[in-house]
Amino acid sequence: MALHHGARLRSRAAPLLAVVVLAVLALVSLLRASHGGGRLAPPAAVSAAAARNRNRTAAQRKILLDPSFTPRLPRQGALSLSLARRNALPPRNAARFPSLPDGHLKIVLYVHNRPRYLRLVVDSLSRVDGIGEALLVVSHDGYFPEMDEIVKGIAFCQVKQIFAPYSPHLFPDSFPGVAPGDCRDKDRAAEKRCRGEPDQYGNHRSPRIVSLKHHWWWMMNTVWDGMEETRDFDGHILFIEEDHYIFPNAYRNAQLLVDLKPKKCPQCYAVNLAPSDVKAKGEGWESMVAEKMGNIGYAFNRTVWRKIHAKAKQFCDFDEYNWDITMWATVYPSFGAPVYSLRGPRRSAAHFGKCGLHQGQDSSSVCVDNGAGAIELDAIDKVPNIKADWPVHIIRKQPGYQAGFKGWGGWGDRRDRELCLSFAYMYHVKDTLSA
Numbered sequence: 456m457a458l459h460h461g462a463r464l465r466s467r468a469a470p471l472l473a474v475v476v477l478a479v480l481a482l483v484s485l486l487r488a489s490h491g492g493g494r495l496a497p498p499a500a501v502s503a504a505a506a507r508n509r510n511r512t513a514a515q516r517k518i519l520l521d522p523s524f525t526p527r528l529p530r531q532g533a534l535s536l537s538l539a540r541r542n543a544l545p546p547r548n549a550a551r552f553p554s555l556p557d558g559h560l561k562i563v564l565y566v567h568n569r570p571r572y573l574r575l576v577v578d579s580l581s582r583v584d585g586i587g588e589a590l591l592v593v594s595h596d597g598y599f600p601e602m603d604e605i606v607k608g609i610a611f612c613q614v615k616q617i618f619a620p621y622s623p624h625l626f627p628d629s630f631p632g633v634a635p636g637d638c639r640d641k642d643r644a645a646e647k648r649c650r651g652e653p654d655q656y657g658n659h660r661s662p663r664i665v666s667l668k669h670h671w672w673w674m675m676n677t678v679w680d681g682m683e684e685t686r687d688f689d690g691h692i693l694f695i696e697e698d699h700y701i702f703p704n705a706y707r708n709a710q711l712l713v714d715l716k717p718k719k720c721p722q723c724y725a726v727n728l729a730p731s732d733v734k735a736k737g738e739g740w741e742s743m744v745a746e747k748m749g750n751i752g753y754a755f756n757r758t759v760w761r762k763i764h765a766k767a768k769q770f771c772d773f774d775e776y777n778w779d780i781t782m783w784a785t786v787y788p789s790f791g792a793p794v795y796s797l798r799g800p801r802r803s804a805a806h807f808g809k810c811g812l813h814q815g816q817d818s819s820s821v822c823v824d825n826g827a828g829a830i831e832l833d834a835i836d837k838v839p840n841i842k843a844d845w846p847v848h849i850i851r852k853q854p855g856y857q858a859g860f861k862g863w864g865g866w867g868d869r870r871d872r873e874l875c876l877s878f879a880y881m882y883h884v885k886d887t888l889s890a
């Protein structure tokens with residue numbers, strides 16, 4: 456990341472009330488062009504349809520900027536820089552899978568460090584009907600050679616690997632890792648003269664705990680706004696995790712749901728491969744189901760991402776270290792209407808992990824679950840099993856996290872909030888400081 460100390464967006468004359476301004480399209484495209492360094496150039500002859508498409512894509516790129524905030528990114532070390540260079544590499548297997556058809560989905564798999572789980576997930580993906588049409592983006596939180604090797608071995612579709620370059624796992628002795636002089640646990644900053652703000656429960660930040668929300672937010676911003684491969688993509692991106700077993704019918708079912716959503720459930724924001732209750736297998740009804748957004752195999756388009764991105768401040772300021780609870784308690788409720796997601800009556804993906812995401816790499820508490828035997832597939836899970844003429848059953852009242860929940864904490868440090876907000880800005884403003 457280059458060091459820029461030029462003009463900032465900050466304007467001291469700006470009235471306090473005008474905290475949020477709509478950055479006009481012109482500015483965005485100007486910045487994009489100056490960032491893009493020639494990558495943009497469209498073919499000279501563009502059809503009317505392509506022009507309309509561009510119009511629509513451009514409209515979806517309008518972003519909300521807070522003029523009083525200057526994004527700041529940590530100074531990168533050698534490992535972080537080398538990973539950032541790998542992020543710029545084109546997808547692998549492009550020769551074997553040269554074209555991604557219209558109507559294909561991009562799939563983003565986000566992972567940390569559970570190789571046994573990842574092997575199972577990759578194995579399940581290899582059996583998914585249609586997977587060769589997809590671009591699989593694997594987003595890594597931290598660098599772990601075994602995880603890297605597994606992903607390099609994927610041969611069944613185009614694969615693009617990205618590494619979160621500001622993962623706390625890449626910063627052994629500075630923020631976003633632990634810096635000397637940082638407060639820990641319930642330290643009192645004034646007495647101990649340490650650095651950091653505690654969360655609402657009096658606890659100071661822990662890099663292992665904050666890394667998950669940072670990764671998710673960095674990844675979202677990157678796959679929608681920071682990648683050549685998705686720049687003009689107007690379809691749906693499907694998100695899965697390293698402990699989600701994917702059924703053979705998942706891809707075709709997801710495509711069906713995406714096609715049916717505008718007609719069958721105009722109020723739905725997304726589609727899901729599994730119920731929002733992670734343990735549920737589905738009702739087995741002859742209908743589709745619209746319910747609150749779940750966190751297993753969710754897919755949405757750029758329009759929805761823009762709505763989420765516009766709530767960056769709420770996302771980043773909420774004292775809750777889980778990204779999904781943050782979404783349920785602050786972001787979705789702020790949309791003004793229930794955020795439904797459309798799914799089939801049987802799951803096409805299943806959560807199998809028993810170990811927490813950030814267990815397993817800690818030698819003192821090795822998590823030994825290997826996920827084996829967790830998932831049994833019936834014949835009906837191997838073929839598309841959603842019917843276009845089914846009605847949609849809407850589940851309106853559901854338990855779980857919602858507006859009013861105060862958060863589990865873990866996200867009180869001002870530096871984490873600022874880094875999070877910086878991720879939301881880094882692809883949209885020119886002058887990002889390197890701290």
Ligand SMILES: *[C@@H]1O[C@H](CO)[C@@H](O)[C@H](O)[C@H]1NC(C)=O
Binds near residue numbers: 503506507510
């Ligand atoms: C693109 O948008 C502009 C402004 O909204 C409009 O005038 C123009 O007709 C649109 N072009 C196409 C090809 O839809």
Ligand SMILES: *[C@@H]1O[C@H](CO)[C@@H](O)[C@H](O)[C@H]1NC(C)=O
Binds near residue numbers: 723724759
């Ligand atoms: C994206 O999805 C939303 C919610 O389903 C829908 O309202 C919108 O029209 C879609 N946008 C595009 C460009 O398809």
